Amino acid sequence: MSDSEGLEEVKVVVVGSGFAGVAAAATLVKAGFQNVLVLEAKDRVGGRVHTTKPFTDKVLEVGANWIHGQKGNPLFQLAKQHNLLSKDPSTSKSMCSPHSVTSKDFFFKEDGTQVSKKVVEQVCSRFSKLTDKAFDDELARKHRKMTLGGYLDDAFEESTEDGQMVFEWCKRIECTDEACSSLYEVSAAQSSEYIEPEGGFFNTLGLGGYRAVLDVLLKDLPTGTIQCNAEVKTIQWDLIKEGESEEHPVRITCQNGQSYDADHVIVTVSLGVLKDKADTMFKPSLPQPKLNAIKNLGFGTVDKIFLYFEEKFWPDDCSTIQMVWEEGPEDEDVYKASSKGDDWKETWYKKITGFDVVARHPTALCGWITGREALHMETLEDSEIRETCVRLLRTFTGWSVPGASKTLISRWGHDSHVRGSYTYVPHRVDGVEEHKALAAPLPPKGSEPLQVLFAGEATHVNFYTTTHGAYMTGVREAQRLISYHSD
Template identity: 65%
Template sequence: MSSLSHRGREARIVIVGAGFAGLSAAETLVKAGFQNVQVLEAMGRLGGRIHTTRPFSENIIELGANWIHGQKGNPLFQLAQEHGLLSEGDSARIMCQPHSVTSHDYFFREDGTQIPTEDVDEVCCFFRQLTSRAFESELEERHNGLSFGGYLDSAFSESPLATLNDGPKVFEWCKRIECTDEASSSLYDVSVSQLGFYIALEGGFFNCLGPGGYQALLDLLLKSLPPEAVLKNQAVETVQWDLKAEEQGQEQWCPVRVVCENGESYEADHVIVTVSLGVLKERARTMFTPALPKSKLCAVERLGFGTVDKIYLQFSERFWPEDCAGIQLVWNQGPEDKDVYSCDCEGESWKDTWFKKICGFDTVARHPTVLCGWITGREALYMESLKDSEVRDVCVRLLKSFTGWSVPEVSRVLVSRWGHDPYVCGSYTFIPPGVNAVREHEALAAPLPAESRYPKRKPLQVLFAGEATHVNFYTTTHGAYLSGVREAQRLISHYTDKTMNSSECT
């Protein structure tokens, strides 16, 4: 019979970060019987890259993560389903598929004319076929050494669709949309050969949450924790680990010490670090004493971490048709075009056309007069530096020039700024060309020190969780959640008494 040892119940565990990774780790530990679990959150709110807010009405807006990706094997989908937190009905289905072209999407050329849906669908269908081959590791040998963008360009150039008048322009739109999935400035920054390690779970790719949004799922996790277990406004400055001291002539291992920016400190037997890869890129070399091993620092450096932002516009009245689920912008020459990207990547001229990275404006569930624009990469970071009013004016100009419709006054604008958030520094992970995804994800997830490699050292002093540490589910909320459970289970296994009772021996 296996049970948590007394030493385990008394073990002090500090968790850095109260996103899905940190809260799932805390919940798992508390349910297993650990009695000293403390979660430290740098922000004044909980959730990390989950940010459910109500700026326009009593209905929610998601500034961060929007959907649950997949169903089978997805613990967040199962949790939402069990507690009745999912949206239902046709309207929810439409709102949950912003990156899937349907008859409800209106595509406009730069000259203000509309592209027939059947023409758009033909190109988008081919684009989905190409991306599916990449994610299912069905690439031809000649494509393996290319970037994601290079592979797509090569395959598309051989298609008859490349000769159609709108074909290349719609294909560029598809690439811009894919950038929001990859959180990259360009698909030329993403490895195509490593995409196959990402696993898309079965079921609807976009599963919408109901009126409570992602906050309702966070609340379920928080209910299982003692109120005092989670502290806000506790930004961690340093994690001091692998420390030794002399006591009565003998060398003793000291507890791990977590020091916050406000001067408060916490001693622990184990610390689970769940900060984003973006934060690690900024602070990995200064946040830990002694320094992290080279393998982990290299993983932090080699993995990509990009920014995806949203621009919410609330209008005084609805001006788009009832059957319109999105206004998509198709440029004559977009920022994802290889020649344009190659010319601009070293210069600053792209800042003059940052708005070309906005794919379009989608309708928002339960908000009849709100549109949401998506922007990613370096253009998103530049947009974050602008005033809300300037972003608003540019978006209104785009809507007017592309559609030719009469666009009413914007009553309110809400812009996310994940790239400049000091406690996030971006949105989620991608794999650059030349990077071994499995090796770097595993190096990032490796605990310090590992039990088996360093038997004389105090084991599992610092553990790591978060979407960037998951080989197959990086970028996703369920990847973050499962990584927290993984590290909690690592500690549970470490403290479990594996003894058998007499009945099991006979």
Template identity: 35%
Template sequence: MNVNARIVIIGCGISGISAAHRLLNSGFHDVRILEATTRSGGRIKTSSLGNIIVELGANWIHGPCEENPVFCLARKYRLLDPEALNPENQTVDIGGHLPWIPSVLTSSGQKLNAEDLYAAREMLAELLDECSVFQSEGGEPCTSVGEFIRSEVQQRVAEKWKATDAAARSLRMCMMSTVLKRECCYNGTHSLDEVGLGAFGLYKTLPGLDCTFPGGYEGLIKSLMSELPSGLVTYNQPVHCVHWNSSEKRENPVVVECADGERITADHVIVTVSLGYLKKHHSTLFHPPLPLHKLHSIQRLGFGTNNKIFVEFDSAWWDPDCDIICLLWEDEDTLVDQVPDVPRSWIKKLFGFSVLKPTERYGHVLCGWIAGHESEYMETLSEQEVSHAITQLIRRFTGNPTITPRRILRSQWFHDPWTLGSYSYPGKGCSVQDLENMMEPLPTKGSQSQPFQVLFAGEATHPSYYSTVHGAVLTGWREADRLISHYSSISPYESAKSML
């Protein structure tokens, strides 16, 4: 193909980069990316803690297998450890949860036997599995995942734990609160009360043992960017408005109005901004406004915050085989996944720390996980205030008053004006139709004489891999393929279908 169509991509995250790759490899040559910030990568953001590489954004390749484009690209660019390429690792199905060895500490400074709390983790896992069924079977008894879990727990506890003494039962319930907070991080939500029950099962996992990039996730961005023509991306170029034509007659192309006043004409625009940005700016970003059904879907889908707090120590105070440290508050035996007084108690939302491994690479570093409004509040505090809160927390739970972190580093995704949060999830009242509406181009009735002008990509537009990097890549390819298919139908040449 040799196509003269003018294509503008808004956003130089991995979705926008993937779309550009696909288009250029298929013969389109007038492709341009507009990026509001100074860097490529979007929510892939590698940083450092001293000389230790850490990920402020995307962390893992979730489900590294042949069906995962991120894994295939990382392998192509030789960015992975040999263990990650082990064929056996690609067949392990972990169901989206890493098989971590936990250590459980309590707010009174005790270390509990993790096996004693297995029953609590097992019960919650069963309930979450049941939540996934309603998407295909329907008949959900309530609107949210949190509401369903709370309505079922008391009866099941009475049946399954009737031989358990009151103190042990209370600890198990507290452990379930800890796991609920962990699920808030996985889902990128403030509370499971905000996650829609009917759509919970839309998310699909891929087989494979989740792996990381030894040299940082941004290595993937750099490898992809190195294959794009120089000058393709304009940085520090926020887009103010996309002027598209909703009428039957397409007399004018799309006009992209930039914040600095520049107006760029295009035949097609691929919008890859975050759902958080769409929620806040849709009314000014598109003229004419988005169709009502698309706007309603943007509102129904959830977009929350999940932040990390990296904490470095001079030496390890945790067991050598420990993968994750779970924090159990002994006053949370009523299924708590949010705190009543955020300014005073925000730190209680932090469910625990994962241990960065191997030690030879990361030294003695933990990564704390905190989601929701408590996480958003944490972003407003100074680094000293966060460090003090983390220090007091760890001293309380270990019973050791001398433990002192060397330094910390935290992410602040909610206050990033171009993302306004971390990633998407299906909110209450959400359905598969909403995700289909998210990916629908404008005008909604395209034809050969009037091809699609505005297309939408990004993790929030994938019907089953939302919130993931591989979902973002696939949506970038999908929208590029939509245009390739259109021009192939009026061209004697077939489009290239694969960049791998």
């Protein structure tokens, strides 16, 4: 087959309209495929990219916020090419992290006093060097087999009480990057498989937010390509073998009873959804290596707590309020003691790292929380979460903090179409092998080809967790089909 000849006959269904699904569909359509349908469970496109305007006419990102890295990052290039990056330096806020800490980040203790800027700077700088070692694959032999938390405890030398508290905060922030409950559950050595494209790490988007980047891809899709409110229930992928269909080997059936026959299906649902539903979704069931990958890779929860105040109560030279605890959840002893039982639920709020002023919302703060504490928080009423956060802000800062007039709290862990936030590699898991097994198309090599293909951030060996990783996997699977049909 040459060029796009015959491609109009090929039926492809894409499950999910996050960056992976939309990138796959756009790539196929561009190559001349005329029969592409995207089935999306939600009533909106974008998946873990969710740009919204709940407080003012300015956008907020409930999911992904930044484009991470520049060089070789196709989403950065796309955003740049279409003039979608923010040019206003005041909006270019990064999350407060050990790598990016500045004098505008205020670190408070429980008694309302501040940790000195010098201690914060020193601890963050040493912490960053240690995590860089892990990410750059420069760990000493004895550290390679450890958890990330274990390695950091062993390598970090700190004698002052304040320094220890800031160190615990650094580990809590690192949990947000890893989307894990605790660094004592994450592999130290495997961190090096994750690659950050060069250039600034926190690239902020312009007024249209992440949705504007997605729109660039969506505009290439013919009307009707995406069907929302179409949750896929089952994927039967051996119909030709069973003799049930002469024409198409795959049948996709939705919860609403609609079914679609196709030559290929590209599954882009999150790893969380696969963990929840892979057992019942695929007929015949998935091969064992794929099931192992779904089980072994980690999929953690990161949530955002947006608090909107009628007036700003923090000084002009403050852009984030961080909280350090005498006994924080990432202290090794505290973590070990809380591994058993449910007592940690009583102090779920200790996992909140702090509150950052939100870009373009001068009176709004965003709190970050991860792991089992985030999942627990999701079960609470908004009002309880809001009051807890305001109480924390009052206790830690000692400032006159008014009540928050509006809130927006993400619940990614309990979202049945996502079931978490992003992927991590747990301790003692071979991330490379498992990402590859997750990405492998079905049936396995040697039998009928390419009925089911897999994309989505979790299927990328190096760029998992990110939007650009998701995008690249969508393009990868589309290219796989393009090559197959041009042979």
